[in-house]
Amino acid sequence: MLVYIARRILYMIPTLIIISVISFIIIQLPPGDYLTSYIAQLSETGESVDEAVIASLKKRYGLDQPMYIQYFMWINGVLHGDFGQSFEWNKPVSELIWERLALTMAVSLFSLIFTYVVAIPIGIYSATHQYSIGDYFFTFVGFLGLATPNFLLALVLMFLFYKYFGLSVGGLFSPEFVEAPWSWAKVIDMMNHMWIPVIVIGTAGTCGLIRVMRGCLLDELRKQYVVTARAKGVGERKLLFKYPVRVAVNPIISTIGWTLPSIVSGATITAIVLSLPTTGPLLLRSLMSQDMYLAGSFILLLATLTVIGTLISDILLAWLDPRIRYEKEAA
């Protein structure tokens, strides 16, 4: 087990390096660099441009040096918690991102849990009642949910709530809690607002997982051992949950690897539509205003957290299902 974890962490390192390179490329993509935009911004507001400040900033980010040295200086800063400066907010990036990232992760985590909690029972129902009305209904809803992108669902939900309840859904907090420091009441308030984004973000994943769960369980139910157990008189409930469901759940758990990126991805765009105080809206804004250190840091951290989440799920899975551990070690 320890060997397996160590190997997985080792495999992660090249992934993280490539992620950081991609983020750095994104920071560098727009014409000009951070300093030119900073100077332009300063002269726009009529402030005098202090040569000494410029020179020190230039030195700090290595802007007069070749690209690869800039990359190393940037990544060195990142590893020490310095993500650069956001010129739009005139604050260090690290002050802006952590709370939003934490909220993004909270929303994603709840969506993930929602996905599994809803998908597995429905998948079991669909498989055990194959070709029943309920099965057709869930199949239909599933296809519809897969085809509807997150943000459109958010839009439709917002419209329905506004039209029929006069509510404007959006945000994660009631107005009185937005600026308030964290407290128990604020957490409860957040939970009350959480369910709409969670449903919106989780739907697509849920619909996909229902299909997988149904397919896996159907395959499993046709196997000989199920027939044997039934012939021996094992009760239907025990027959279902003792082995087939447990076997069929494994492929579902192992899909976290692709569920998580799509949830983070969906959370980004849904947050923009529902104006949640997570990474999405700020990322969009920073991209629009070419506040590239902020945008790049978001991309870097979102991708890194996704990769770490996948790693944790892989380790959990290996712990749950010994077959995976041995297969990978044998390979």
Next chain:
Amino acid sequence: MSIFKKNKPEERTEEYGEYEESYYVASQWQLMWRKFRKHKLAMGSIFVLVLLYLGGIFCEFVAPYDLESRQIRYVYCPPQRIHFFDEKGFHLRPFVYGLKRKIDLVTLQKSYKEDKRKKYPLQFFVHGQKYKFWNLFEADLHLFGVERGGVIFLLGTDRMGRDMFSRIVYGARISLSIGLVGVFLSLIIGLILGGLSGYLGGVTDTIIQRIIEILRSFPTIPLWMALSAALPPHWPPLRVYFGITIVLSLIGWTGLARVVRGKLLALREEDFTMAAKVAGCKDMRIISRHLLPGFLSYIIVQMTLSIPSMILGETSLSFLGLGLRPPITSWGVLLKEAQNVRTVALHPWLMIPVLFVITAVLAFNFLGDGLRDAADPYH
């Protein structure tokens, strides 16, 4: 299962025997077509897609109005009803009533009421607004329209008084073509990298597979957003269109590359490949005659299934304002108008493009499923 069925004596009628004979001499593609035809949902989807694409291809002809033609007197006009009945009873030719505008003096909201005195029968193949068909020649023939003086807004109008139906039809050309162009680009990248990976093996294979894994573990939307935000704002619309397509396919190629590599690896080890090699076939002949037909069907399936994500990607980006920009109009650009919930609550027809996006995506998914079942010889 199917083997047992075929041997059941009661099914061996004369007709069945004939069917069976043609079954054994049918080519692989004929077999697939036969299986595919049984998939009703997929057949229906083909019909829907052909309709959508025809609308997109001939949008100048199908749309009663131009993309940008504004009816200033009809701003935020709700979808018009098409009538078959009036006070005199049933009419075979449907018609619309004229519209009367009323402005609420307090809220300044405009509302429209049907003016029963004016009646405009719906006409097909009418001469209306002039347009340049495919930018090639001038024409003024439209699929349908009403007489001069009347207006027809099947799906309402937007804040500038532009006909939503016409704009959606024009948008179909962009939204649906971006899926095809994007998948085509992904196919090229996927074929080259997947082919290299499967053919060379070893270190190249490992590196390409790692890259694919990393790209797949990336949350796509933030990456798409960042890349398309980097397209220079002064680019002409057509270049932005191709820029967005390239951005979409830069991430979309991984699925295709995996299929190509997997199939290439499996087919390379087959006996018939070895036989062809022993018989002295050249590499090119082995690839084109023996390997390509083997996985062509899988590639087509994978392509069909990746078109929806391209369409959705473009729609999301344009919706956020990072993708296509007017004057290029796609369904995502149209939906940008529906961002504000208050506007949408007052004018719900602005959300109609959503239905078209979902229809197209569903149709491609069903088509892909049908193709996959048909292409799988063991199914």
